Amino acid sequence: MKRARNIQHAWILACGTELIIGHCADTNSAWLAEKLASVGIETERIVTVPDRATLLANALREAAAAGDLILLTGGLGPTEDDLTRAALAEVAGVPLTIDPPSLESIRAFFAERGREMPPANEVQAMIPRGARALPNLCGTAPGIGIELQGTPCFAMPGVPFEMRAMFEREVLPELAALASSRVLLSRNLHCFGRGEADIGQSIRDLMAPGRNPIVGTRAGLGVITLRIDARAADPPTAESMLDEAERELRARLGPIIYGRGDETLQSAVGELLVAANQTVAVAESCTGGLLGKLLTEVPGSSRYFLGGILSYADAVKTRLLGVSQETLRSHGAVSERVARAMAEGAAAALASDWAISITGIAGPAGGSACKPVGLVYLGLKTPTEVQVSEFRLGEHTPREVIRERAARCALNLLRLALLERAKSDTPNPQPGSNHPAKPV
Amino acid sequence: MKRARNIQHAWILACGTELIIGHCADTNSAWLAEKLASVGIETERIVTVPDRATLLANALREAAAAGDLILLTGGLGPTEDDLTRAALAEVAGVPLTIDPPSLESIRAFFAERGREMPPANEVQAMIPRGARALPNLCGTAPGIGIELQGTPCFAMPGVPFEMRAMFEREVLPELAALASSRVLLSRNLHCFGRGEADIGQSIRDLMAPGRNPIVGTRAGLGVITLRIDARAADPPTAESMLDEAERELRARLGPIIYGRGDETLQSAVGELLVAANQTVAVAESCTGGLLGKLLTEVPGSSRYFLGGILSYADAVKTRLLGVSQETLRSHGAVSERVARAMAEGAAAALASDWAISITGIAGPAGGSACKPVGLVYLGLKTPTEVQVSEFRLGEHTPREVIRERAARCALNLLRLALLERAKSDTPNPQPGSNHPAKPV
Numbered sequence: 001m002k003r004a005r006n007i008q009h010a011w012i013l014a015c016g017t018e019l020i021i022g023h024c025a026d027t028n029s030a031w032l033a034e035k036l037a038s039v040g041i042e043t044e045r046i047v048t049v050p051d052r053a054t055l056l057a058n059a060l061r062e063a064a065a066a067g068d069l070i071l072l073t074g075g076l077g078p079t080e081d082d083l084t085r086a087a088l089a090e091v092a093g094v095p096l097t098i099d100p101p102s103l104e105s106i107r108a109f110f111a112e113r114g115r116e117m118p119p120a121n122e123v124q125a126m127i128p129r130g131a132r133a134l135p136n137l138c139g140t141a142p143g144i145g146i147e148l149q150g151t152p153c154f155a156m157p158g159v160p161f162e163m164r165a166m167f168e169r170e171v172l173p174e175l176a177a178l179a180s181s182r183v184l185l186s187r188n189l190h191c192f193g194r195g196e197a198d199i200g201q202s203i204r205d206l207m208a209p210g211r212n213p214i215v216g217t218r219a220g221l222g223v224i225t226l227r228i229d230a231r232a233a234d235p236p237t238a239e240s241m242l243d244e245a246e247r248e249l250r251a252r253l254g255p256i257i258y259g260r261g262d263e264t265l266q267s268a269v270g271e272l273l274v275a276a277n278q279t280v281a282v283a284e285s286c287t288g289g290l291l292g293k294l295l296t297e298v299p300g301s302s303r304y305f306l307g308g309i310l311s312y313a314d315a316v317k318t319r320l321l322g323v324s325q326e327t328l329r330s331h332g333a334v335s336e337r338v339a340r341a342m343a344e345g346a347a348a349a350l351a352s353d354w355a356i357s358i359t360g361i362a363g364p365a366g367g368s369a370c371k372p373v374g375l376v377y378l379g380l381k382t383p384t385e386v387q388v389s390e391f392r393l394g395e396h397t398p399r400e401v402i403r404e405r406a407a408r409c410a411l412n413l414l415r416l417a418l419l420e421r422a423k424s425d426t427p428n429p430q431p432g433s434n435h436p437a438k439p440v
Numbered sequence: 441m442k443r444a445r446n447i448q449h450a451w452i453l454a455c456g457t458e459l460i461i462g463h464c465a466d467t468n469s470a471w472l473a474e475k476l477a478s479v480g481i482e483t484e485r486i487v488t489v490p491d492r493a494t495l496l497a498n499a500l501r502e503a504a505a506a507g508d509l510i511l512l513t514g515g516l517g518p519t520e521d522d523l524t525r526a527a528l529a530e531v532a533g534v535p536l537t538i539d540p541p542s543l544e545s546i547r548a549f550f551a552e553r554g555r556e557m558p559p560a561n562e563v564q565a566m567i568p569r570g571a572r573a574l575p576n577l578c579g580t581a582p583g584i585g586i587e588l589q590g591t592p593c594f595a596m597p598g599v600p601f602e603m604r605a606m607f608e609r610e611v612l613p614e615l616a617a618l619a620s621s622r623v624l625l626s627r628n629l630h631c632f633g634r635g636e637a638d639i640g641q642s643i644r645d646l647m648a649p650g651r652n653p654i655v656g657t658r659a660g661l662g663v664i665t666l667r668i669d670a671r672a673a674d675p676p677t678a679e680s681m682l683d684e685a686e687r688e689l690r691a692r693l694g695p696i697i698y699g700r701g702d703e704t705l706q707s708a709v710g711e712l713l714v715a716a717n718q719t720v721a722v723a724e725s726c727t728g729g730l731l732g733k734l735l736t737e738v739p740g741s742s743r744y745f746l747g748g749i750l751s752y753a754d755a756v757k758t759r760l761l762g763v764s765q766e767t768l769r770s771h772g773a774v775s776e777r778v779a780r781a782m783a784e785g786a787a788a789a790l791a792s793d794w795a796i797s798i799t800g801i802a803g804p805a806g807g808s809a810c811k812p813v814g815l816v817y818l819g820l821k822t823p824t825e826v827q828v829s830e831f832r833l834g835e836h837t838p839r840e841v842i843r844e845r846a847a848r849c850a851l852n853l854l855r856l857a858l859l860e861r862a863k864s865d866t867p868n869p870q871p872g873s874n875h876p877a878k879p880v
Contacts (some may be wrong), residue, residue, distance in 0.1 A: 020473045020483050025465045033460045043460050044495055048486035055484055197560035200519035207520040216521045218458050289732025292750045296728025307756040310732045310747040364739055392553050396577045398601050
């Protein structure tokens with residue numbers, strides 16, 4: 001292919017009306033972009049178009065003019081609204097013809113499953129004249145490799161597992177050989193406990209446009225994720241740039257960084273509890289079980305999570321957690337005093353070393369001037385004391401966001417207390433020793 | 441705005457490197473496309489670009505030339521990689537200026553939470569000269585309404601709940617007044633208890649390509665959603681087409697349809713419990729709180745949800761639910777007998793009318809030949825008896841999917857039992873009366 005020696009920039013196209021209004025998320029494009037980055041190709045744009053012939057053909061023409069490479073997913077099915085084959089032929093200015101090996105494969109696909117090929121599937125063996133069919137080992141639709149106005153284009157099925165298998169087998173090896181040799185590797189670090197702007201201030205120089213490696217931030221449910229991108233001539237060099245940037249970020253931000261990659265607040269808490277050989281229980285009111293659900297997302301959490309009490313009704317707070325009716329009456333269910341009694345009650349009822357309690361107003365109703373929606377008290381029972389923290393998560397914040405944030409604030413309080421305790425339990429760390437309390 | 445009288449076609453832009461390679465799915469664009477369809481505006485293209493100034497500005501220029509309307513999400517944060525404000529100003533050919541009311545709102549946002557505004561957040565009050573700031577009630581970044589080469593453009597935050605609130609309040613009313621009159625309305629009906637292919641067989645004729653209204657299906661966590669799309673000259677006509685199609689679907693599928701639109705299994709259960717004036721409690725092992733979390737997603741669930749016990753450790757099953765050590769030893773924690781005892785124990789401990797228990801093997805470890813990963817027992821204590829059901833959710837199913845499905849199976853068992861009971865409680869419904877037991 002003409003531009004083959006120096007593929008640097010790609011456009012990724014996704015075709016399908018269901019991706020636009022069907023609530024069907026396009027997971028293919030981001031997956032492809034990450035694969036391209038691993039061979040040094042940067043994705044400049046992802047374009048999603050509905051199943052309409054003109055819109056798809058226009059997008060293909062623009063992509064051919066703008067990029068060094070086009071990857072397209074979707075629209076290769078056997079029904080009326082599958083338009084990719086026709087659009088590729090139109091843009092390439094050639095007719096569609098039957099590809100006999102593809103027809104053979106489609107027949108074999110059905111024969112293997114003991115079925116006749118429905119006549120409707122025959123159209124899937126049509127490809128633009130001069131194009132190359134890409135075998136599909138997992139489904140009926142072959143992919144298509146074609147050149148559009150000098151730009152290489154690979155069209156693949158929209159079904160994610162078919163697309164992934166085809167890309168890995170038929171497309172990636174070719175791109176790896178043809179792409180420029182530079183790679184882009186990424187790493188995510190997750191923080192909790194400071195705002196995005198505040199963190200941005202501390203690492204502003206590392207985020208400057210044009211820097212390499214460069215750091216970017218994003219926020220969700222109180223978690224701030226730092227993404228480090230490193231571009232280099234080869235993967236080992238990019239990896240060591242990522243290591244260096246991670247060291248710098250950890251030095252500046254300290255224990256607010258709780259993990260990297262797939263690590264979560266709950267997995268960080270889990271590692272600390274396992275290391276300390278201690279157990280935890282929960283008492284939840286407004287979160288109704290969410291905190292327990294998060295803690296038990298971690299496989300093996302039975303090593304430290306004993307269980308808990310969902311005390312949604314005040315009667316349950318009294319009956320199972322021993323919160324006195326007097327305390328409930330005089331302070332209200334959402335109060336420092338009740339959070340404290342709930343944490344104590346959970347630790348006593350479940351015989352755990354640690355306990356966390358949550359009581360708050362998740363809304364949308366139930367707020368007042370002095371106790372607005374978003375007011376949350378978190379109780380933390382450590383092996384030696386009970387601490388209560390107050391949070392105000394916003395009167396206009398949706399119910400689910402208040403609940404998700406409150407549960408994450410609780411996990412973070414527990415994490416920081418466990419870290420603190422692990423530090424004080426090892427009073428004389430040897431210089432250079434592998435300090436057991438390092439954040440995970 | 442110039443083209444205001446006839447907005448027919450829109451481009452939706454999403455800005456953020458994390459949407460391209462960060463494993464962060466763009467849920468905003470499809471949500472916006474559906475809202476636009478409801479006022480007769482068709483989305484011709486969704487474009488995703490990384491956080492790079494030139495690429496964003498190019499996409500804005502192309503969108504301004506091609507469409508009648510641009511909606512843009514993302515890039516309004518306070519850090520270096522938030523480039524939307526600057527790109528809009530560049531394309532509009534005007535400088536950025538401080539918008540004093542926005543600065544005031546940002547200060548107030550922090551004040552409400554008892555914090556000083558970090559200096560970095562001041563940049564979020566900058567908007568292109570002549571543009572209009574769109575208030576953000578849920579976060580710090582105001583949106584921006586601006587005209588780009590004659591095309592109206594609305595830039596909104598990338599955080600979904602902030603974007604949705606802003607769009608509904610600030611953008612949609614304006615578009616509804618200006619859009620063309622031909623509409624596409626959609627309605628979702630949700631089913632539980634039969635597979636997608638099985639349901640597809642029963643409604644095949646309603647799914648035929650080209651039909652109007654047309655029905656499509658999608659599946660997730662055991663829930664099958666039927667989407668009805670109706671195209672018509674005006675909203676009332678489209679609405680009555682949707683009503684007619686919904687009647688037909690309900691007639692064919694019966695009580696497996698549990699709700700429509702935003703309704704969930706847990707909201708359906710809630711309505712039935714409120715109608716029956718009864719209460720429910722939970723006892724959860726492998727789901728660790730997820731069932732309680734789902735039940736309490738419903739605002740006002742305190743009318744019927746008392747709480748529950750998370751008995752992750754066997755000792756807690758004995759201590760708080762009264763499951764005998766003998767039963768645990770001889771039958772194992774994942775057994776019909778333990779599920780039964782947990783449901784009875786929860787109803788007794790919390791004094792509830794109904795109780796649901798879940799005990800199972802969520803994996804990835806802990807399975808055996810006779811009790812594989814995915815084996816789940818659900819106990820249902822009704823006011824008169826205890827029923828236990830066994831489910832096998834698949835040895836290779838991921839932990840989170842097993843947990844989510846188990847919790848939904850439990851909600852559906854409760855729903856069907858409540859429906860059944862409501863039917864038998866009203867032996868002589870008056871014709872035309874408002875039957876309290878109708879599915880919601």
